[in-house]
Amino acid sequence: MNKVKVEVFLSVPTCSGGISLSRLLGEIEREFGDKVEIVTYKGRNELFEKYNLTTAPALIIGGLVRIMGLCPSKESLISALKEAGLE
Amino acid sequence: MKLRMEVFSGDPPCPGCTAILALADEYARKYKGKLEVIKLVGQEAVPKFEEYKLSCVPAVVINEKIRIEGICPSRTTLDNALREGGL
Numbered sequence: 001m002n003k004v005k006v007e008v009f010l011s012v013p014t015c016s017g018g019i020s021l022s023r024l025l026g027e028i029e030r031e032f033g034d035k036v037e038i039v040t041y042k043g044r045n046e047l048f049e050k051y052n053l054t055t056a057p058a059l060i061i062g063g064l065v066r067i068m069g070l071c072p073s074k075e076s077l078i079s080a081l082k083e084a085g086l087e
Numbered sequence: 088m089k090l091r092m093e094v095f096s097g098d099p100p101c102p103g104c105t106a107i108l109a110l111a112d113e114y115a116r117k118y119k120g121k122l123e124v125i126k127l128v129g130q131e132a133v134p135k136f137e138e139y140k141l142s143c144v145p146a147v148v149i150n151e152k153i154r155i156e157g158i159c160p161s162r163t164t165l166d167n168a169l170r171e172g173g174l
Contacts, residue, residue, distance in 0.1 A: 009099065010097075011097025011098055011099050011100060011101055011104065011129075011144065012097055012098060012129055012130055012133065013095065013097050013129075013132055013133060013136045013141065013143065013144045014097065014143055014144070015097045015101035015103060015104060015143055015144050015145065015157070016101075016103070016143045016144075016156075016157035016158065017101050017103075018097070018101065018143070019142070019143050043098065043099075043129065043130065044098055044099050044129070048099055053099065054099070055099060055100055055101055055102055055105065056097060056099040056100065056101050057101065058099075069101060069102045070102070
């Protein structure tokens, strides 16, 4: 089974949405730990530019930009993970 | 004596940080001569961010007192914070 890759972009210093998103991803990791791979980037980097992101926090799921500039609800995040193949 | 307003933003910026930086420019023009506006963004903000023991951005510190943290305030809120600070 392939893990769904979740790339997380947070600002430095972290914004309030980034803190909420980090907490939410902690829950996701506890629930779906063996099915998701979460990679967190702090601050601006080459990938941020590559994905044409403009604001943080941002979530790339399965290589696609899904959320930018806000922390989604848990329900929305799980839906996005399912669309990317989470079973 | 000029009032000192330090405005903290993350990099990459969240929507709240983008908004607060615009507000900082607006207030620097509006209160020119009365208010010293200092914008601290990204990695360069970290030493002061830690010194003030802030937990997230956007944030506003007026005369070394934390007034706003984690949200971009309305103009009314920011005006009140400046008034409290002695403007």
